[in-house]
Amino acid sequence: MCGIAALQLRNPELRPKMGSLLSTMLCEIVDRGPDSAGLAVYDNPALVTEGQSTLSLLGGDLGLRPADIDAFLAGLLPEGVESQVKVVGDTTLVSAEVPAGELAGAVARACPGAVIAGRGGRVTVMKSVGHPMEVAERHGLGGMYGTQAVSHTRMATESAVTAGGSHPFSVADDLCLVHNGSFSNHASVRRELKRLGVEFDSENDTEVGARYIAHRLEQGDDLETALVNLGQVLDGFYTLVVTTADSMAVVRDPIACKPAIIAETEDWVAMASEFRALAELPGIGNARIFEPEPGRVYSWSL
Template sequence: MCGIAALQLRNPSLHPEMGRLLSSMMCQIVDRGPDSAGLAVYNTPGLVSAGTSTFSLLGKDQGMVPEAIEASLGELLPSTANALVRALGDTTLVTAAVGTGLLAKAITETLPTATIIGRGEHVAVMKGVGHPMQIAADHGLESMAGTQGLSHTRMATESAVTAGGSHPFSVADDLCLVHNGSFSNHATIRRELKRQGVVFDSDNDTEVGARYVASRLQQGDDLETALTNLGKVFDGFYTLVVTTADSLAVVRDPIACKPAIIAESDDYVAMASEYRALASLPGIETARIFEPEPGKVYTWSL
């Protein structure tokens, strides 16, 4: 059992409230997954900025002080990159005015043992082990602005309790996936993806789902088609939420074993594992509230 809370803000006047609203939602799903947690926030000032790429690295200690990492990156990147390295909670953020491919290569050369947990031009990803609300507080979630937010509280079933095994899994630019449930055939799909050259960072079954979606998008699927194809290939009980730079998607398994509730209004789309996580959202009394149908992919774009 895990908890999911996701929020897409359609009304720009609510963007400054993103962190406060997501934190309030997250507080109501802690008992569904008390051992670890993760966050993804989009277009948050101070974490991402126009014309730059941001990488999130697991842990605040990378074996080098930030200034040394910046110096090393500076030798590998164009002089205009202006690489910046900083710790946020138990996460290291690396930002530079270059494309994600070039920055990924420079980070790998500088920090060969680092685990990349988020990448893109719009997203910052944070993970940790411990009480989910403490993890949110350590990263300063409540004060963050943004266009979208995604949170997950984990009760580990398919792999160990580690920060690396926490959700969301972000394995392509601005793409994040969280999962409540379990995939019964993930080992078979992992082997097939490995044969295709896909590299994994954890033993978590959710990472297999994220890598599969990223692979389908790379092959030309749109988000809805990628998740439809996932439903044809993956066995198990699950609710998935996937976010991109400007989209949010929800899908449940064909018998809807795992809970999900959605609130939709002109101002926002919100999804949570339980209604109580939605109850304090502004205008909830007039929002359209519904449970997603089994096997149906729902998508929304900003």
């Protein structure tokens, strides 16, 4: 049993309140997953800079001071490209005006063993072991600006309680996936993806779902088609929320075994594992509220 809370803000006037709104939602799903938690926030100018790639690295202490990491990267990035390294809670953020893949290669040389939890030009991923509200507070969620965000509280079933096993899984630029449930055939799908050259960071079943979606997007699928294909390949009971730079999608397994509720207004669209996580959103009294149908993909764009 895990908890999901996701929010996309269509009304720009609400975006400075993203952190406080998501914190309120997160508070109501804590008992669904007390082991660890994760957050992904899009377009926060305090965390990402337009025109730059940003990597979210697990841990606030990588054995090097931010200034030392900067110094190492100076010799690895193209001439004239400067990096910025800062620590936010249990997350180290590294940014530079190069593609995310190139920055990841440089970071791997500068900080061997560092785990990349998120990457892209618009998203910041923050996750850690511990009580979800403490994780949110350490990262300063309550004061964050954002266009869309997703949060997850984890009760581990398929792998150990670690920051790396927490959700979201972000395995391609600005792509995040959170998952309530389990994939029963993740081992065989992982083997097939590895045969196709896909690399993995963990034994977590959710990472298999994220890698599969990223692979399908690389093959030309749009997000909805990728999720339809996932339902034909991965077996199990699940509710998934997937976000990209400008979209959010929700899908449940064909039996709809795991809970989900969606609320939508002209100003925002939100999804949560329980209605109580939506109850304090502005305008909820006038929202269209519904339970997503089994196997159907729902998607929204900014």
